Amino acid sequence: METKNPVPQKAESFRRQRILAVLSAVFLLIGSLCFARWMLPERKPVLAELERPALLIDPGHGGFDGGAIAYNGVKESDLNLSIALKMRDLAAFYGLSAVMTRQDDSPRTDAASYSEHEDLVFRADLANSLSPCVLFSIHQNTFPTSQPSGVQTLYGPDAESRRLGELTHRNLIEGIQPDNRRVAAPAPKELFLTSHANCPVVLVECGFLSNLSDLQRLCDNRYQSSLAAAMLGSYLQFTDTSRI
Numbered sequence: 112m113e114t115k116n117p118v119p120q121k122a123e124s125f126r127r128q129r130i131l132a133v134l135s136a137v138f139l140l141i142g143s144l145c146f147a148r149w150m151l152p153e154r155k156p157v158l159a160e161l162e163r164p165a166l167l168i169d170p171g172h173g174g175f176d177g178g179a180i181a182y183n184g185v186k187e188s189d190l191n192l193s194i195a196l197k198m199r200d201l202a203a204f205y206g207l208s209a210v211m212t213r214q215d216d217s218p219r220t221d222a223a224s225y226s227e228h229e230d231l232v233f234r235a236d237l238a239n240s241l242s243p244c245v246l247f248s249i250h251q252n253t254f255p256t257s258q259p260s261g262v263q264t265l266y267g268p269d270a271e272s273r274r275l276g277e278l279t280h281r282n283l284i285e286g287i288q289p290d291n292r293r294v295a296a297p298a299p300k301e302l303f304l305t306s307h308a309n310c311p312v313v314l315v316e317c318g319f320l321s322n323l324s325d326l327q328r329l330c331d332n333r334y335q336s337s338l339a340a341a342m343l344g345s346y347l348q349f350t351d352t353s354r355i
Contacts, residue, residue: 166202167237168210169247170212174217174219174230175225189216195249202346219233238312239307247312247346250314252318253321257321260319262284262315262317264276266297267312268306272305277295279341280294282341286340287337287341302314
């Protein structure tokens with residue numbers, strides 16, 4: 112009878128022990144964070160003590176304006192809001208407050224009086240009322256054909272917006288879409304929000320609703336969380352090296 116080599120078994124046992132040790136450390140870390148947050152509310156979170164610029168999250172469109180619509184009826188405004196809420200909740204976990212231009216899909220006016228321009232003015236005015244502020248506007252792309260895909264990052268006209276845009280795009284590409292060959296680019300002048308917000312501002316087109324692979328990913332909660340984490344990480348990195 113063939114004798115089994117004990118070496119692979121020992122190696123496999125050692126590998127499993129290492130995995131269990133790592134998982135135990137992760138659970139202990141999460142547990143300690145939760146304990147600090149819920150059981151010791153009098154302690155200020157370390158990140159909050161840095162007094163970072165306000166984080167303003169803008170889920171594009173909303174209410175009567177659904178934005179782009181996928182073939183299956185999925186609305187851009189719903190995806191924007193879902194990603195934005197995940198970003199807000201992740202920020203809260205780290206002890207950071209985020210301001211939202213909207214937190215649900217309810218319209219602020221009736222259909223007859225709705226004005227896209229006035230809605231954009233409201234968002235820009237909100238950004239300009241927060242000083243200092245960093246603005247992330249979340250959107251989805253679309254195209255007449257299904258070929259284009261991937262995240263696209265546009266930034267405002269000033270140097271700080273460009274730095275934020277390039278940082279955000281790099282994090283999104285390296286963390287989520289390593290095959291994406293796009294680069295961060297200046298937002299067109301006709302985009303009202305990026306042109307009128309007097310703060311570092313980026314507009315992230317998270318994907319193409321006209322591309323089936325993108326659409327499937329964008330509807331996945333885990334993928335949305337990855338997008339939210341990459342954007343929040345970009346905000347943290349940007350505000351670590353900038354005091355605006």
